[in-house]
Amino acid sequence: MSDSSTTAPAGAAPLRELAEAYGVASEYWSFFGERVVVPDETLRAVLGALGVPATTPDLVRVHLAHRHDDPWRRMLPASVVARQGRTTPFPVHVDHGEPVEVWLELEDGGRLDPAQVDHVVEPRTVDGRLVGEATFEVPADAPLGWHVLHASSGTRTAHATLVVTPDRLELPDLGPDGRAWGLMAQLYSVRSSQSWGVGDLADLADLAWLAARREGADFVLVNPLHAAEPSAPLTPSPYLPTTRRFVHPLYVRVEDVRETAYLSAADRSLVEWSFDTVRDLDEDPGPIDRDTAWSAKRSALEVVFAQPRSAARDAVFAQFRAEQGKGLEDFALWCALVDHFGGAEWPEEAQDPASPLVAELRRELADQVDFWCWLQWVADEQLAHAQEQATSGGMRIGVVHDLAVGVHPHGADRWAQRGALASGVGVGAPPDMYNQQGQNWSQPPWNPLELERLGYAPYRDMLRGVLRHAGGLRVDHILGLFRMWWVPDGMTPDQGTYVRFDHEALVGILCLEAQRAGALVVGEDLGTVEPWIRDYLADRGVLGTSVLWFEKADDGAPRAPEDYRAATLASVTTHDLPPTAGYLAGEHVELRDRLGLLTEPVEEVRRDARREREAMVRALKARGLVGDDPSERELVEALHRYVAQSPAALVGVSLADATGERRAQNQPGTDQEYPNWKVPLGDASGRPVLLDDLFDSARLQSLLQVVDEAVHPED
Template sequence: MSKDQPTTPDAAPDEMDETPDDVRTDAPEAVADAPSASDEPTAELRELAAAHGVLTEHHGFGGEAVTTSAPTLVAVLGALGVPAGTPQQVTHSLQRARDDEWRAVLPPTVVVREGDDAQVPVHVTAGAAVHVWLEAHGAEPAAREHAVRRRRDLDQLDVLVEPRTVDGRTIGRATFALPADLPLGWHSLHALTEGHESRATVVVTPRRLELPAGLEDDQWWGFLVQLYSVRSRTSWGVGDLADLADLAWLTAHRAGADFVGVNPLSATEPVTPLTTSPYLPTSRRFLSPLYVRVEDIPETAYLTAADRSLVEWAADPVRDLVADPGALDRDAVWEAKKAALEVVFTAPRRAARQAAYEEFVAAEGTGLRDFATWCAIVEHLGSRPRPDELGDPASPAVAALREQLAERVEFYVWLQWVADEQKQTAQRVAREAGMRIGIMHDLAVGAHPQGADAWAHRDVLARDVSVGAPPDMYNQQGQAWSQPPWNPRALARAGYAPYRDMLRTVLRHAGALRVDHVLGLFRQWWVPDGASPAAGAYVRYDHEALLGILCLEAHRAGAVVVGEDLGVFEPWVRDELADRGVLGTSVLWFEKEDGRPLEPEKYRRASLATVGTHDMPPAAGYLAGEHVDLRERLGLLADDAQELRAAARAERDAAVLALAMRGLVGDHPSEREIVEGLHRYLRKTPAALVGVQLTDAVGERRTQNQPGTDQEYPNWKVPLADGSGNVVLVDDLFDNARLRSLVQAVRTAR
């Protein structure tokens, strides 16, 4: 994603984001009009916005102060459920905001760090008695689910706070102390007053997410891949979880790699056409069954001859696609796999397998059932619009249709189980092969506005706005990504349960998790529907809660967390991430000092270092200036092409000079020698992790995604191939001389 923009006038242009991980970067033609006098927000509107975490001013990419217009503030506040359309509404909403915390007996959620002393305000009728206690649970799921809850009465502190009259009622505040020795995990806080019991969530998070043993003073490396593009002879036209397991085993044994990072494997639509971008899933929590290897489902071995023939017939139309160098055809593959999976679904399961399935379904709970219901409804409706009565998962109409479509709902539940099993197998194979991390999964910023998450989490997502990015030097109209953001207050009222459940599912069977646009845990750019992306506003989030919960769930899963923190932002943000043990992202082409490549010794220790990103051409293509050529062909250049080519050549020459000064390349190095030198350069840095794009290893030149395009370029459809356009399969990776040479360079560089 495009990242946060400059917050200080002296922000360095070289650090500006080049729009990584775009899910939709095409900005509308219209741009914001020059502000009029009526657009200037009043002092009361500014105060109301500030009370709800909406920034009324930020710095543009040129360092200039930009004031958020009144219409934008009104729209963003409306998306938060705060009326502000008239002066009277602003006054009323501001008064409510001042008294909001006094209306609830307990705060909705209390997030604290392990070992910290914390205080909880409790609001009751002035003079009324209140009894407050906490029921503590263990940090681990098994312990939490099976242990007897430990009830602990809380002590009231001698803190004097004047009562307040709220809605005609005099409210007093009592302050209670949370025990500093609470275990990590999710706990419940209770208050009993005047015969009424209130409840809140207490989350105790790690002070720091520690790195795995052995990585504290070492550097581990691994491959970064777009799994759909990495196919084998037994694939069904796109790379799948079986290919991932094979890739992990091969790269562990033959390359000494410690991890394989993959694009988000999140769920797509249940019917074609499928959204191609991995960063615009229908659900961030659940997996795409497109990545299931049908033959690896145990029940496939026990099909009748007739049913086995049906599976083979389904595969026939897409088997030959693995050798096709053209754009990947997800739709054909999903139609084939879906037909085969429907056959396997009908096969009986052994008693132990059935019990495992039932345990999985119980553990995933309502979230899984709702997701499967959404899939069944979408399939049932086909191209027909969804009736309003089916817009709420809890509606009687949905309940009736869920019963009517019970078998299809069960099918989509089962698909998640088999996908989860194969995800688990990939991680097990990776670790048993010797990888010290295994599979690094990826979490997108958000989900499709018409998808399963938007449907299931309608109460905790903001409406009528989209996450995006303000104007920058690469996208001067700003960006809207068509993804509804979390509503910060609604999420807190829900005890952060939707966020927690998503993280738990994504982190299961993961050795590491890359979080796309991790800066979104601190603030996000909200664009009102129908407005120019430039006419948005930043909304702050409770980063202590979101980051703490991320660290807690990663700790429970035993996973490393890498935050994609590219861009310009307040320096304290990176400090906060590092303090919590979340690694950042260092991209060689962006790491500069005084216009020259940053010396390797000056790289951050707490980071994953890479040469480029999948939103840029691989190293070979970038060195040749193909990022300029492609953008010129597509009409995306705002500046003179020749000037940009000259800048690209200068950037290349500076990189080669930096390599030569360290003896990493000789005179007149070849393309291959430069690519290897760039990776050797990264191995000289103190970065905890170094990622090698598999495309760089085989000499691929084409980018996976060209920001700013939709149909003009085959985004997310480019199969893995070498520099001549010849398809490279998993089976043949280590027959590739260029890959073997790069692996040798990486392994011997330390």
């Protein structure tokens, strides 16, 4: 396993050498097979975003020297990530010839003494001091967890984070077949007659229990439930949150908050009046109105928050706040500040969480901070209940949450984690056949240098937040744990470049936190992926992703199901495509044509879509899955049986496919042109389908029975 792009090209100029030394690609191979040399302007901008100014030749030389010498200035590395069962060497730097003591303070309070390794390294003069390097090893039997390395030499001491991660994340027990299937749902779209215009956590609990008990599903995969803005307008995309650590209170069911039961008649009327304003939204076929729903729900929740809690409930709330610590308090303060300043521009001092002004506002807005902390507590309780309902209904996995790639450039995480997130750049994707100009998702990436310096604590805390009540986690664009496409502000997406991350650390910590949560991990690894990356993820126990329409053999024909990877979540479709009925009808072509997104003549694209459909139908016929003139419903069921005949560990069924829905949830490349992330769950005619009636649908029952029989043929 190797990444051949980690070193500068032979004879590289100092700027390019500096870029490669910091993990910034000075050249790369494009999707189209061309070698691309990254412009100097891009390299300088990306290095600047990493905190390495390189605007002059002198600065380049200085930082290049610093990059070579900085490890020797530190007694211990910034952090060490090891795998359990393997010895992991790490350097210790002290004055040449001086003795050093190194020990490991374990998470549980115990101690281990790493052994020194006989490994001779020539001393180096750094800042006028002759520095020697000793090599020690983290023992193979070091326990999993977050520990602290200590070193002492003379009057100098140092400490660093040590993370011991599992060598492999094992799947939970999936029964005698070793396989499972489940539903994939956009939760906001799954509404019941008791929703407030948007599907919520009570709907999730009911959906999971019914899917398990009535149909035999083992999981339900939902869209990211990360928090959005605290007040309207709310960003519709669940993939552009203000934070990935905390939950969107829009998903709270007001009536399920315990204190609602003890409201006075007058306060209960206030809650009921709030619900009356949005009651009809549950059956509205138009775009989901998050702003109206949240305005009504927030008013009701403020009434419930004012209701006194019992002593025990108060103690549980206090414990939750203590456990979540500064991260929760800062997020709640940010929400309160958004309300406080309204739409006005924040004072410069308010942009710094450590400023005196922010400290003063933290005291002044204490009641509002309490409210936003309380919202996270009640959301956490309802998330826990949803997972309990899923497993009590019979699911082996339960709720699988989704982790977005990044956060809003002006959101809570950007405010609270200024150092951990890079400034002046957004992440995206280079040009490919689908987006020939590339993409800029505007999200600030982790700064890998700062993340390592912080011992990966922000990354760990984020993972713990989303894994708290999860049976599994889908990681969107998991390739971002290896490298990300950074686009400097003011440049077009095709002017970006790749920045490499320490994937051994990021994937290892992901596996550690998932194992501790009892959750499996699915990585969305679609697109052009180097084979070694998929092999690496599979070796670590991280499942990949297979989507039928993207699975092609070498000759371009549909890949036979038996040739799919086993360590994957396989499905017919994804949220970035129309549901299968719409895809078969060419809705993806017609929609892009209407929106002016096609880069080729529409007739050519239609012809290609027809050929793709015809090739897929031929493959189904060859396996005896359809006859000569299959109906739309027969095709949809046959496609799902085709995927379910693969060896994939998990098989996902889009809930929209089970209802006959044709409309896409998201059309990549659009913003206001299409109601992205606002389409309610509907039938083939676009009429809303409520959760109350969902499992009485003959179409749903038939499709899920097909999948269940294919995944568990012996049952």
